[in-house]
Amino acid sequence: MNANHPDLKRMTPPKLSLGDRLYVPQVIAGLAVTARHMAGVVFGDSAITVQYPEDQHIPSPNYRGVHRLNKDESGRVKCVACMLCSTACPAHCIDIVGTTAPETELWGDREKYPASFVIDELRCIFCGMCEEACPVEAIELTGLYDLTGLSREQMIFDKTKLLSVFDLTKDAEPMRYGSPPSRPTSSTELVRDSI
Amino acid sequence: MATITINGDAYTLPEGEKLNAIQAAKLCGVEIPYYCWHPALSVVANCRMCEIEVGAKDPATGEIKMVPKLVPGCQTLAKDGVVIVTDSAKVQEHQRMIMEYLLLNHPLDCPVCDQAGECGLQDYSYHFGQATHRFVEERTVNPRKDVSDAIQLNQDRCIMCTRCVRFTREITHTGELHVMNRGNHAEIDVFPGVPVDNPLAGNVVDLCPVGALLDKDFLHTQRVWFLSKHESICTRCATGCNVSAEENRGSLWRFKPRHNPHVNDYWICDEGRASYKEANNPALLASMYVKKAGTPEPVAVDQAVAATERGLKDVVARGGAVAGVLSPFLTVEEAYLMARYLKSLSPQAVLALGPVPVSGGDQTFAPDKTTGRTGDTSFVVPRPFTIRGEKCPNRIGVSEVLAHFEGEVIGWESLLARVQKGEFAALYVASDALDPAFDEVAAGAIRPRVGFLVVQDTHATPLAQVADVVLAGATFAEKAGSYVNADRRLQYAEAALPPRDGSLPDLDLFAILLARGAGPVRSREVLAEVAEAIPAFGVARGGVVPPFGVVIATTPREGADAGGAAVGGPAVAESGSRFSDPWTTVWRDHGGRKRI
Numbered sequence: 001m002n003a004n005h006p007d008l009k010r011m012t013p014p015k016l017s018l019g020d021r022l023y024v025p026q027v028i029a030g031l032a033v034t035a036r037h038m039a040g041v042v043f044g045d046s047a048i049t050v051q052y053p054e055d056q057h058i059p060s061p062n063y064r065g066v067h068r069l070n071k072d073e074s075g076r077v078k079c080v081a082c083m084l085c086s087t088a089c090p091a092h093c094i095d096i097v098g099t100t101a102p103e104t105e106l107w108g109d110r111e112k113y114p115a116s117f118v119i120d121e122l123r124c125i126f127c128g129m130c131e132e133a134c135p136v137e138a139i140e141l142t143g144l145y146d147l148t149g150l151s152r153e154q155m156i157f158d159k160t161k162l163l164s165v166f167d168l169t170k171d172a173e174p175m176r177y178g179s180p181p182s183r184p185t186s187s188t189e190l191v192r193d194s195i
Numbered sequence: 196m197a198t199i200t201i202n203g204d205a206y207t208l209p210e211g212e213k214l215n216a217i218q219a220a221k222l223c224g225v226e227i228p229y230y231c232w233h234p235a236l237s238v239v240a241n242c243r244m245c246e247i248e249v250g251a252k253d254p255a256t257g258e259i260k261m262v263p264k265l266v267p268g269c270q271t272l273a274k275d276g277v278v279i280v281t282d283s284a285k286v287q288e289h290q291r292m293i294m295e296y297l298l299l300n301h302p303l304d305c306p307v308c309d310q311a312g313e314c315g316l317q318d319y320s321y322h323f324g325q326a327t328h329r330f331v332e333e334r335t336v337n338p339r340k341d342v343s344d345a346i347q348l349n350q351d352r353c354i355m356c357t358r359c360v361r362f363t364r365e366i367t368h369t370g371e372l373h374v375m376n377r378g379n380h381a382e383i384d385v386f387p388g389v390p391v392d393n394p395l396a397g398n399v400v401d402l403c404p405v406g407a408l409l410d411k412d413f414l415h416t417q418r419v420w421f422l423s424k425h426e427s428i429c430t431r432c433a434t435g436c437n438v439s440a441e442e443n444r445g446s447l448w449r450f451k452p453r454h455n456p457h458v459n460d461y462w463i464c465d466e467g468r469a470s471y472k473e474a475n476n477p478a479l480l481a482s483m484y485v486k487k488a489g490t491p492e493p494v495a496v497d498q499a500v501a502a503t504e505r506g507l508k509d510v511v512a513r514g515g516a517v518a519g520v521l522s523p524f525l526t527v528e529e530a531y532l533m534a535r536y537l538k539s540l541s542p543q544a545v546l547a548l549g550p551v552p553v554s555g556g557d558q559t560f561a562p563d564k565t566t567g568r569t570g571d572t573s574f575v576v577p578r579p580f581t582i583r584g585e586k587c588p589n590r591i592g593v594s595e596v597l598a599h600f601e602g603e604v605i606g607w608e609s610l611l612a613r614v615q616k617g618e619f620a621a622l623y624v625a626s627d628a629l630d631p632a633f634d635e636v637a638a639g640a641i642r643p644r645v646g647f648l649v650v651q652d653t654h655a656t657p658l659a660q661v662a663d664v665v666l667a668g669a670t671f672a673e674k675a676g677s678y679v680n681a682d683r684r685l686q687y688a689e690a691a692l693p694p695r696d697g698s699l700p701d702l703d704l705f706a707i708l709l710a711r712g713a714g715p716v717r718s719r720e721v722l723a724e725v726a727e728a729i730p731a732f733g734v735a736r737g738g739v740v741p742p743f744g745v746v747i748a749t750t751p752r753e754g755a756d757a758g759g760a761a762v763g764g765p766a767v768a769e770s771g772s773r774f775s776d777p778w779t780t781v782w783r784d785h786g787g788r789k790r791i
Contacts, residue, residue: 080306080307081307081415082307083418084304087418099415100414100415111339111415112307112415135305136306158604
């Protein structure tokens with residue numbers, strides 16, 4: 001695109017008033033905003049910052065922090081190892097090894113589960129695509145924001161750690177969609193319930 | 196010359212082929228959806244997905260008369276004057292209805308189903324179906340069961356297309372799978388104690404358009420959209436089946452057959468299907484070795500190659516004889532470069548064919564138009580499928596190279612006899628065999644008689660353990676090159692994996708030894724050289740191998756020498772396109788509904 005392209009729109013800078021050109025009145029106006037905020041913090045209760053770590057910041061409900069792996073009613077990991085989260089992940093930070101579920105009473109109704117589920121929290125960009133992609137609401141981002149570690153290895157979260165994040169946060173942040181209904185005995189019941 | 200009308204446009208069909216409406220429409224770029232039809236199986240028209248409007252044009256008046264009801268496309272002969280309509284509201288409503296019907300009892304298992312991503316139900320549901328499910332009754336739930344040790348059947352995902360049943364009846368003539376019960380209770384099953392254990396059993400998994408039949412070897416390991424497909428050739432036997440080697444994260448995960456009417460038709464055998472595992476074998480040679488003070492020590496690639504060159508040149512300088520062993524697992528290009536290298540060292544170098552593994556005899560499945568067939572077979576072109584007893588991919592190709600350089604093909608046994616007589620001061624063995632080719636006996640027979648021994652292999656065989664230099668070569672998955680199958684068909688295989696750490700593809704090793712110059716050597720360039728140098732490979736001029744391969748010229752020596760079934764054919768490139776079910780390939784256009 002050259003400088004004479006017809007799609008280019010020419011803009012002229014706005015004309016400055018005398019006050020603008022003198023510069024000092026604008027500085028004073030800026031300082032007045034600062035002074036108003038300072039007064040609000042000292043005399044009122046309008047501080048935006050908190051005295052961390054004495055005071056804990058409570059993020060908004062849709063804050064995207066550390067991941068957790070949800071559990072179902074039987075305490076099993078809800079994840080079915082479909083790998084849609086690792087497919088959706090733009091940072092390629094999720095690594096799942098799926099395997100056939102054992103034919104025990106506990107796992108009888110499940111076909112596949114993750115033998116290993118690893119998230120590299122350092123590589124993650126906390127975009128939330130994984131929880132959006134998840135068809136069984138197994139992966140969720142919690143409000144935990146103080147994610148620290150002493151080494152890179154510590155920041156690679158495995159299945160156990162991600163499940164422990166669930167135990168840690170399930171009371172403060174219940175599962176966003178609850179648990180899906182266990183296999184309905186008859187779909188007509190579902191329809192009747194919804195009516 | 197037949198002229199047919201599809202959706203108002205007139206198309207001319209090629210001469211001499213008997214096509215149904217699905218095939219004819221595909222040739223003209225119009226897709227008719229189907230499930231139960233397969234070109235190798237008889238037509239039963241039971242999925243009803245391919246139903247279209249069919250009519251005929253009166254040649255005299257030009258008047259078009261349509262059949263009042265919809266007609267299955269798989270059963271409609273595309274002959275002159277046929278008019279078919281695939282995009283009318285009537286057809287689209289029918290397709291939507293069939294999709295809804297097929298999905299009535301289908302569980303929403305896609306997240307845990309291995310077929311997801313290459314599933315006929317997913318693709319057609321997206322293009323021809325609807326997003327809602329109106330069925331409020333109880334869905335039929337069938338427990339999953341095993342139909343053999345290697346194949347699992349999830350009956351509630353089945354759409355009763357009976358492709359698998361027809362395969363076992365019509366192709367293998369073993370008939371293990373059956374439809375049990377009727378109507379809503381119909382299910383695929385085997386009789387008690389009679390599992391699907393024929394040598395081609397794995398193909399029923401490939402045939403299944405949905406996730407009902409699943410390979411337990413691949414079960415729940417990968418999602419198919421992660422796999423990158425490489426057009427490869429199976430090296431398990433001399434048939435040279437066309438396979439797609441599917442790779443993710445540096446490992447092969449499965450082989451799937453690729454259609455080649457001249458070689459394997461649509462199938463591969465279970466033994467070949469399982470042979471992908473050899474590429475992931477953790478015991479493969481991970482380093483090159485040079486013997487120092489009696490013990491082999493791992494060295495860098497350049498040192499091993501330098502040691503090879505030094506050792507061989509020493510032997511030649513001292514007037515010793517050099518022999519080379521070219522295994523039938525080498526590609527044509529590798530065999531050519533190796534032969535050239537050894538002949539450039541010493542024109543008197545003796546080149547011989549490595550051991551040719553043979554296990555049992557050939558096993559041929561010869562479907563015909565009647566045996567086991569129950570449906571309409573007028574569109575079927577039955578082709579035999581042979582599992583060869585000769586368990587190597589390229590005996591004929593290597594033999595042709597040897598015959599060019601040596602004038603004759605010296606077999607392994609006769610070379611071994613000469614080695615034991617102490618004729619050779621240096622021996623260069625290039626193997627890369629799928630199974631370890633040299634045992635303790637061979638090592639014991641060779642080692643004391645040879646001053647300088649180079650072994651190039653992928654396995655740490657007993658022979659490699661006693662060698663002076665061990666060069667870590669490439670497995671079938673790590674090398675690109677061409678193989679000549681038992682029918683003298685030259686076929687090109689792509690590399691599916693990068694070279695293992697510590698190894699180098701054989702072609703590169705020979706190129707370095709030959710000092711061909713900097714940069715990696717390209718197998719196509721070498722093949723072009725082979726085509727120039729050796730008349731038999733003249734058909735691959737310019738290093739170009741047609742998609743279905745090409746039959747190389749017969750030399751008079753071949754039949755008398757190696758005893759192979761030399762089926763010389765015309766050296767022409769065959770036309771025709773490779774068949775694959777639409778759901779196994781990526782859909783080109785996700786927007787349109789009319790032309791997919």
